[in-house]
Amino acid sequence: MTAARTAEPPPPAPDRGEGARGTVPSTGLPREYLHSALVDKLGLAVVTREFPPHTVLRIEELEARYGVSRSVIREVIRVLSSLGLLASRRRLGTVVQPATAWNLYDPHVIRWRLASGDRIDQLRSLSELRSAIEPQAAKLAAQRASFAEASELVSLSAQLWATGHDSDIAEFLKLDVLFHAKLLDASGNEMFAQLNSLVTEVLKGRSDHGLMPNSPNHQAMEFHVDVANAIQRRDGDAAQAAMTRIVEQSMDEMGVIWNVAHPEPGGPDRAP
Template identity: 35%
Template sequence: MARLEGRVRTTGELIAVISGRAPLRNLHSQVLWQLGVSIVRGDYPEGSILPADSDLLQQFSVSRTVLREALKTLSAKGMIEARARIGTRVLPRQRWNLFDADVLAWHFEIGPDVEFLQSLAEVRIGIELEASALAAQRRSDAQAEQLLAWADRMGEARTAEDFARTDLAFHHAVAQASGNPFMASISALVELALTASFTISSPVEDANLLRIAVLTHRRIAEAIANKDPDAARAAMKIAITEGFERSAARLAADGKVK
């Protein structure tokens, strides 16, 4: 669970609120969420067999069709595998699709450790540094102005959710300005990583941290506007590193470092 805007919400609810994704309203998504979180949390360890369908049907009080769709979705994410006369087995973690938005959200729902956050930051560095460099080479004048405007709007945020929405828009704009459709597609991972990170810590909680975050993003926007790919890479790396360090510090302060 995470807290933003005064009440406790699941990570799934926060992602829906911040990024505009569909909330967890139908039975399929609710069963999928609960099973996914249980597997990631280790309630059903790797290599173990899930309870029989009859037991799961009783547990969730849903139709067989709803349950089968949820299990089919988990299978598509590389998390489980059904075998005749054996049952549905939880697959090794290395088989899971960690680029999947739901799988990432389930990790944040149970509370990621610092190592997981660091791995995610390293992936973002591999993606977003080159996206920002390409944006510096290919951006239009309108895109450069838009990035500068988004950076300025970050400083106007008064709530964690407002800052998160603005930050998402900024990084999405960088991906679009790169002119590479694959970068724009991969930015979905970045979107989820950013959204989920705000369930741990937001710079809005500290005036100095907010000022630093705004200045860092302003430097990215200015480097892209000045068509300086090296400066764009350097500024983007600082932004990602600062976000990781802020989340890691909050986990440590809350005694949740694993």
């Protein structure tokens, strides 16, 4: 289930309000910035269906649209092709691929999907993946974690508790991301460990797109403490149950917040 990453795109460029259609500002900027900015813009344009599946992209048209050189366009096409968003076809050129061809585990693809109108479906899919992986990872961590790893999880859960009560959302998110990454590492399963970027995108995506409460849920903080303490006690079943509660609560929370912001016309709210 790990993501095959044949070419790693740079981090997406900051959003300067231009959207996927905007040109990439090029005057005086380093080539690396142009490459990064265009990977982000063109990737987002594909994921949001500004360029629908099976659209043929012409290099000269992309040059004019984004205001960058042909060599930068070609580099970006190569990167997006490695992610499955584009493909070269004989006698056609570069063709936009349907979502079934994308590398859905790549953090960049996840981020673009979270920026699209389908973000709640993406968050739901990621949360369902978490529910399949993280409880089992917690159970394995109770069996395999070193004393140092177990102690670190206990310490992180205590810090989460403190920052949550202080309503320090930024620090809480940072610690939450670290807690879940350390948990996956402590499972002793290297394939679980490589899924930490997916969990990170779920946690950050909730915050970035307004699907987090204004202050951390106290019950959620207790569940993190329960997971860490169960791992330290070597109680796999308790660790698995507590992690299941964390994931289920996260999904329920997102559904409630989403439905408040996007009520269904003419009917009762339903959690996605």
